[in-house]
Amino acid sequence: MSDDQVVAGHDVLLVGGGLAGLRAAIAVAESDPGLDVAVVSKVYPMRSHSVSAEGGAAGAIAADDTLDEHAYDTVSGSDWLGDQDAIEAFVREAPRELLRLEHWGCPWSRQPDGHVAVRAFGGMKKKRTWFAADKTGFHMLHALFQTTLKYDEVARYDEWFVTRLLVDDGRVHGVVAVELRSGRIRAITAKAVILATGGCGKVFPFTTNANINTGDGMALAYRAGAPLKDMEMVQYHPTGLPFTGILITEATRAEGGWLVNKDGYRYLQDYDLGKPTPTPELRSMELGPRDRLSQAFVHEQEKGRTVESPYGEVVHLDLRHLGAELIDSRLPFVRELCLKYERIDPVTDLIPVRPVVHYMMGGVSTDIDGATPLAGLFAAGETACVSINGANRLGSNSLPECLVFGARAGRAAAEYAAGAPALPAAIAAQVSDEVRRIEQEVMGSAPRDDSIAAIRTQMQETMEISAGIYRTGESLAKGMDTLQELQERLPKVGIRDTSHAWNTELMAALEAANMLDVAECMLASGLQREESRGAHQRTDFPARDDERFLAHQLVVRNDDGTPRVERQPVTITRWPPGERVYGR
Amino acid sequence: MDDEITLRVTRYRPDKDDEPAWQDYDVPLRTEWTVLDALNHVKDDVDTTLAFRWSCRMGICGSCGMNVDGEPRLTCATFLSDYAPGPVRVEPLGNFPVARDLVVDIDDFMRKLPQVKPWIIREEEQSVDDGEYLQTPEELDAYKQFSMCINCMLCYAACPVYGLDPDFVGPAAIALAERYDLDSRDQGARERLDVLIEHEGVYGCTFVGECTRVCPKHVDPAGAIQRYKLKTAQQSVKAFLLPRALRR
Amino acid sequence: MTDAGDQQTRLDERGGYRRPVPVLWWIRKPTYFLFVMRELSSIFVAWLVLYLLLFVRAVGRGEAAYQEFLDWAASPWLVVLNLVAFAFVLLHTITWFALTPQAMVVDLRGRRLPPAAIIGAQYAGLAVVSAFVLWLVTR
Numbered sequence: 008m009s010d011d012q013v014v015a016g017h018d019v020l021l022v023g024g025g026l027a028g029l030r031a032a033i034a035v036a037e038s039d040p041g042l043d044v045a046v047v048s049k050v051y052p053m054r055s056h057s058v059s060a061e062g063g064a065a066g067a068i069a070a071d072d073t074l075d076e077h078a079y080d081t082v083s084g085s086d087w088l089g090d091q092d093a094i095e096a097f098v099r100e101a102p103r104e105l106l107r108l109e110h111w112g113c114p115w116s117r118q119p120d121g122h123v124a125v126r127a128f129g130g131m132k133k134k135r136t137w138f139a140a141d142k143t144g145f146h147m148l149h150a151l152f153q154t155t156l157k158y159d160e161v162a163r164y165d166e167w168f169v170t171r172l173l174v175d176d177g178r179v180h181g182v183v184a185v186e187l188r189s190g191r192i193r194a195i196t197a198k199a200v201i202l203a204t205g206g207c208g209k210v211f212p213f214t215t216n217a218n219i220n221t222g223d224g225m226a227l228a229y230r231a232g233a234p235l236k237d238m239e240m241v242q243y244h245p246t247g248l249p250f251t252g253i254l255i256t257e258a259t260r261a262e263g264g265w266l267v268n269k270d271g272y273r274y275l276q277d278y279d280l281g282k283p284t285p286t287p288e289l290r291s292m293e294l295g296p297r298d299r300l301s302q303a304f305v306h307e308q309e310k311g312r313t314v315e316s317p318y319g320e321v322v323h324l325d326l327r328h329l330g331a332e333l334i335d336s337r338l339p340f341v342r343e344l345c346l347k348y349e350r351i352d353p354v355t356d357l358i359p360v361r362p363v364v365h366y367m368m369g370g371v372s373t374d375i376d377g378a379t380p381l382a383g384l385f386a387a388g389e390t391a392c393v394s395i396n397g398a399n400r401l402g403s404n405s406l407p408e409c410l411v412f413g414a415r416a417g418r419a420a421a422e423y424a425a426g427a428p429a430l431p432a433a434i435a436a437q438v439s440d441e442v443r444r445i446e447q448e449v450m451g452s453a454p455r456d457d458s459i460a461a462i463r464t465q466m467q468e469t470m471e472i473s474a475g476i477y478r479t480g481e482s483l484a485k486g487m488d489t490l491q492e493l494q495e496r497l498p499k500v501g502i503r504d505t506s507h508a509w510n511t512e513l514m515a516a517l518e519a520a521n522m523l524d525v526a527e528c529m530l531a532s533g534l535q536r537e538e539s540r541g542a543h544q545r546t547d548f549p550a551r552d553d554e555r556f557l558a559h560q561l562v563v564r565n566d567d568g569t570p571r572v573e574r575q576p577v578t579i580t581r582w583p584p585g586e587r588v589y590g591r
Numbered sequence: 592m593d594d595e596i597t598l599r600v601t602r603y604r605p606d607k608d609d610e611p612a613w614q615d616y617d618v619p620l621r622t623e624w625t626v627l628d629a630l631n632h633v634k635d636d637v638d639t640t641l642a643f644r645w646s647c648r649m650g651i652c653g654s655c656g657m658n659v660d661g662e663p664r665l666t667c668a669t670f671l672s673d674y675a676p677g678p679v680r681v682e683p684l685g686n687f688p689v690a691r692d693l694v695v696d697i698d699d700f701m702r703k704l705p706q707v708k709p710w711i712i713r714e715e716e717q718s719v720d721d722g723e724y725l726q727t728p729e730e731l732d733a734y735k736q737f738s739m740c741i742n743c744m745l746c747y748a749a750c751p752v753y754g755l756d757p758d759f760v761g762p763a764a765i766a767l768a769e770r771y772d773l774d775s776r777d778q779g780a781r782e783r784l785d786v787l788i789e790h791e792g793v794y795g796c797t798f799v800g801e802c803t804r805v806c807p808k809h810v811d812p813a814g815a816i817q818r819y820k821l822k823t824a825q826q827s828v829k830a831f832l833l834p835r836a837l838r839r
Numbered sequence: 840m841t842d843a844g845d846q847q848t849r850l851d852e853r854g855g856y857r858r859p860v861p862v863l864w865w866i867r868k869p870t871y872f873l874f875v876m877r878e879l880s881s882i883f884v885a886w887l888v889l890y891l892l893l894f895v896r897a898v899g900r901g902e903a904a905y906q907e908f909l910d911w912a913a914s915p916w917l918v919v920l921n922l923v924a925f926a927f928v929l930l931h932t933i934t935w936f937a938l939t940p941q942a943m944v945v946d947l948r949g950r951r952l953p954p955a956a957i958i959g960a961q962y963a964g965l966a967v968v969s970a971f972v973l974w975l976v977t978r
Contacts, residue, residue, distance in 0.1 A: 050644075051701070053742050054652045106719045112711040112774065114731055114738055121725030145651055146738065153767075156705040165701070188690060217646040250623055253649045344649060347668060460635035504640035506604040509691035511634075511642040603856060611856060661867065688855025696855040729949065751871060754860050798938060799874045817942030 012438050013194045017045045018424040020197035022169050024048035025055030027388025027413035028203035029151045034417025036160045042421055047164040052152045056205050056217045060144025061256035063136035064406035066102035069125055072133040074098045082582045084130045084296050085397025086541035090578040093375045093393045097411050104410035105137050113150040114139050127261045130296040130401040132289050141258055141340045171441050172231040175431045179383035183441040190507025194438040198427035199420040202386040210526045211364040212467035215247050215254035224390040226521035228371040233379040234561035236392040239533035239543045240368035243476050245300035247363030249318035251348055257402040260293040262337050265325045268312040278303040281590020291590035298399040298542045301362035305476050316359050323357035368396040377416025387416040398541020454501035459515045462493050470526055477544045483534040490527050528562040531570040553584050594620035597678035603689050627655055627666040643693035653743035657693055658682040663748035663805050685748035703760055706786055707768040712779025730775040737770035737815055739808040746802035746812050759795040762802035762812035769815040793819050877934045883927035936961045
C-alpha cells in the first residue's frame, strides 16, 4: 500500500471518544503497555454526548443493597430481554468502575461523613444511583478525559470522521477516515477496532440527543457484515422539554417531582404504577420504568387530558413543593435549563414536558466481552447491545455500562490484538475504492433540486410515525418503503460545498446515509417482533409473547443491501421470566 | 410579512480565499430561536456550504462558541430576538486562527491542557478494593466551582492578554489546575506550580477579568488565577523565610 | 489520487487564518477601556507619591521653601494634573477594592465570607485612616 494512503497503524483503534471509548483506551493501555492504542473521533472527546447525561450512575454500595437486587431490577426493567449473565457481570463490576472513576477525580456528591452518596432512581428498588449534582455525565467524562491525558500511549485523531471499516477474509483491519480540517482521506490501520460512537437519536425529530448522535458506529458495523441486535428497542424518556427536546433528568422525580395532567392530577396512578404518596416510593408512580411512563403519556393524550402548548401536547412536571434550597443544591442545572429555554422557574412554575427519544437499547451485537462475530471488531457503550438493557433501560444504568463494557472491550481487544495477524495486501484496494467513492461519487455528483436536510427531515417524520411509542405492522412496513425511497434519493443530492477544508456538507451526507441504514434496521426488526415488550409496543400484538419472542432479533445486511432478521435466544440464568410489577 | 433579521456571517475557505469576508443572510425572527437555530436554518435551507461546530444545543458540550456582535457567546444559549432589529454579526470565536467559516483552530488549547497536569496526582494510590477517598461536602465545595468548565474557550476569546500573546497559558487551563490543587484527594500542587510559575503561566495575567465576565458556567477563572498567584507568592515567601524543616 | 493531499501541505503551513489585533483594541469594548484606564492609573498613583514626597521635603526645608511649594502647587496646569490624578486614584481604589474578594477567599469558622464583607471592610479601613489623617491635619 502506498505510504500516502495510510496515516498510521495501531494495535487497537477506538472509534468514538466518549465515556466508553476513553475507558476502553485506558483499559488497553493498562492491560499491555507495549500496545499502541489510538482514539479517532469526529469531535473533540469532551464534546461527546456522554457530557450531557445528568441524573446518575448506578452501583450497589449501600449497606442495605445487594448485587442480586440490582440485577433483578435490571432484568425486570428489561422486560426479560436482557441477558442475565451479562447483567450479573455488570452489577458486580459497576461499583468498582465508579470507584475507579472516583479515584481518577470524579466529584461524586457526598454524604456528610465523606462517603459517596446514592439516591433513588426509576425502576430501582433501593437507592443505588451515584451522582455528581445533576451533571453526572459531564463530570464523569471530563474526569475520564483528563485522566487519559496522563497516558502517553493513547494517541488521538481529533475531528476525523470514519467512513468505513476495512475488512478482509472475515477480519477487521482498521478504518478509512476523513480528516475534517483538511479533507484528506486516509486509512488508519489497526489489529482491533472498538466502536464506541454512542446512540442514534437523530433519526427521530424530537430527541434529547445531540447533532452528532447519528448512529455512525452501528452503520459501520452493519455495512461490514456485523449484526445489529434489538434495533426496535428505542427508549422514550418521559420528560423532555417541548421544541428543543432538552432532557429534564429523572432525578427530578427521584427527588420527589410529580407528573400531572391538565387537571393537576397525578395520572400515573391510573396505569398500574401504584398509588400517589407525598414523597417518592421506589419502583412506584413517578419512579416507575421509562417505557411505562411514556406509554401513560400517550394514553392521556388519547383521552384529551394533556396540555396544549405552542409546541404540541405536554404534561407538567411539578417541582414546586421541593423548595428552592433543594432544587438549587440537587437540581441546579435543571433550574438553569428551564429558566433559559422555557423562561420558567421550576421553583414557582410547572415545567412542560413530553416523552422524547433518548436512548437506543439496541446496537451492534456483542458478547459479554464486547466482541462482535466479526473478528477484530468490538463495540461498547450505547453503540453496543450486549444486552444488559433488553427491551427497556433503567435510568442510571447506561453510564456504568459505558465504563464496565468499555473496560471489558478494551481488555478483550488488547488480548486479540496481541495475537492478531499482519495486514493483508487486499486492504489497499479497499482504501482506494473508498477514497474514490467519497471524492467522486459523494462529492462529485452535481447538485440537484433536493437537499440533505429535506431527506433527513422526511426520515425523521417517518420514524416518528412508524417507530413511535406505539407501533403497528402497517406503519412499520410503510415506513420501510419511505426509507427505501429516501435511500435512493440521497446519493443523487449532490454537494454544493466544493472546498475540502471542513466540509460539513460532506459530513452531513455521510451521517444521513448512516442514519438511513440504522433507521431501516430499526423498522425491519420492529416489523418482525410481533409482540409488545418493554419499549416496543404493537397495537396489533398487544401482549408479551415469551414463547416466540423471548429472543433477541439480529439484523444482518444481505448482499443486495436489504436487511434480514434472525433470532438469538436470551441468556436466562437465575430469574425466569415473570410479570413486571411496579407500585405494588 | 413575518419578522426577519439579518445575520452577517464570516465566510472563509482556506483552499480558495486569501482572507475572510462577510456574507449576509436574512432569517426569520422567531422568539424561541437561538443564534444557533438561525445558523442551522441557513445551513439547511439557504446555504448548505456554511460550516460551524455544534452538538448538544444545551450549553454543556462547549462546541458552539462564536463571537456574536463582538462578544464571545455560546450560540446555543444566545437568543436571536435579543439582537432585534439587527443585523447580528456572527464571527468565529475571537483570538483563535480561523480554520473555515465559523470554525476555529483550538490546537493551542488542546496542547496546553495536558501541560497543567489536570489529573489526580498522588504519592500513593489507594486500591479500588479499599473504597473511595473520603471527601466531605465542604471539601467538595472548595473546588466545585472550578470543575464546571466545559472547555468552550469563550474566556480565551475574551482575554486581551491571550489575544496579544498566544503563549499565555490562559484562563481555562489555569482554572483547571487550581481545581485539582484544591481537590482534597490531590497531592500534585508542586508539580503544577513548576509549569504555572513560568512567565507565560499565571503571571501573564493582568487581572482584566473579562474571562470571568463571559464564562457561561460561572467558573470565575480570573478568581482562580489571582488565588493561584497569591498561593505561589505565599509559597515563595515561606521558602525564603522558613528553615527547610518547616516548609511544606 | 485526486484528494486533498497537495492542498494539505499549504494548509498545514498556514495553520488557519490569524486575524490581526488592531492597535486600538482597547477602544472597542467599554470593559477593555476601563481595564486600560485602571492600569494607567498606577502612573498617576506614582505621580501623587512623588508629589507627596516633594511636599514633605518642602515642609522639612522651612517656611520659605514651603511657601514656594504652595505657589507652585497653585499653578493651573498642576491643579488640573492633580485633579486628573485624584480621579484616577479614585478609579484605582474602587476597582482594587472591588477585585479583592476574587483574589482573596476568606473562610471564617467554616463559612465563606461574602464578597460584600471584604469590600466593606476595605472601605471601613479607608474611612478610619482618612478620618485620622483629617484629624491630624486640622487639629
